[in-house]
Amino acid sequence: xxxxxxxxxxxxxxxxxxxxxxxxxxxxxxxxxxxxxxxxxxxxxxxxxxxxxxxxxxxxxxxxxxxxxxxxxxxxxxxxxxxxxxxxxxxxxxxxxxxxxxxxxxxxxxxxxxx
Amino acid sequence: xxxxxxxxxxxxxxxxxxxxxxxxxxxxxxxxxxxxxxxxxxxxxxxxxxxxxxxxxxxxxxxxxxxxxxxxxxxxxxxxxxxxxxxxxxxxxxxxxxxxxxxxxxxxxx
Numbered sequence: 001x002x003x004x005x006x007x008x009x010x011x012x013x014x015x016x017x018x019x020x021x022x023x024x025x026x027x028x029x030x031x032x033x034x035x036x037x038x039x040x041x042x043x044x045x046x047x048x049x050x051x052x053x054x055x056x057x058x059x060x061x062x063x064x065x066x067x068x069x070x071x072x073x074x075x076x077x078x079x080x081x082x083x084x085x086x087x088x089x090x091x092x093x094x095x096x097x098x099x100x101x102x103x104x105x106x107x108x109x110x111x112x113x114x115x
Numbered sequence: 116x117x118x119x120x121x122x123x124x125x126x127x128x129x130x131x132x133x134x135x136x137x138x139x140x141x142x143x144x145x146x147x148x149x150x151x152x153x154x155x156x157x158x159x160x161x162x163x164x165x166x167x168x169x170x171x172x173x174x175x176x177x178x179x180x181x182x183x184x185x186x187x188x189x190x191x192x193x194x195x196x197x198x199x200x201x202x203x204x205x206x207x208x209x210x211x212x213x214x215x216x217x218x219x220x221x222x223x224x225x
Contacts (some may be wrong), residue, residue: 042202056212097211101146
């Protein structure tokens with residue numbers, strides 16, 4: 001079963017709010033990813049966790065704060081976002097971490113609107 | 116030059132047609148290659164990995180030409196359900212990082 005789940009499916013938040021996006025996989029994958037996707041554009045990588053440690057931050061603003069509580073869970077904490085941060089936020093996972101190359105499996109995403 | 120380039124389409128084909136997409140990539144050090152499909156407002160779904168020897172999965176055939184740095188996807192006997200955006204994906208300098216093309220849109224009409 002190649003299933004990655006994400007909650008919530010939709011989120012509307014004001015610029016002063018704090019919210020969190022959640023991602024979960026039970027496939028034993030050791031790498032997890034956050035992507036941002038704007039309409040009619042391909043996904044853009046934000047963060048990579050490998051073996052529960054943050055290995056890559058693609059110069060993402062600090063108003064986005066990732067967290068990996070355990071090997072199955074990945075959170076993205078949001079604070080003081082801007083309207084231009086409105087997008088589809090996708091979580092993905094892959095079997096191995098480190099420099100291994102594996103297929104990435106995506107969750108259904110959270111559609112975020114910042115008002 | 117974009118790292119991964121695809122014809123945006125749309126490719127508008129009748130059911131039963133054969134359609135081919137090409138994709139070129141700029142980084143000769145890329146090691147892994149994939150095709151994903153993405154339906155409107157949905158997540159990308161892995162369609163197939165692309166191997167040096169080429170691979171086939173039912174109606175779908177993928178080919179890799181490392182010398183010319185392009186990847187192809189052939190869809191035979193197109194179905195209405197094949198209508199989607201097809202994303203060509205390669206690994207970048209860091210193998211964990213996927214570089215996505217902008218996608219090729221396919222519309223299959225009855």
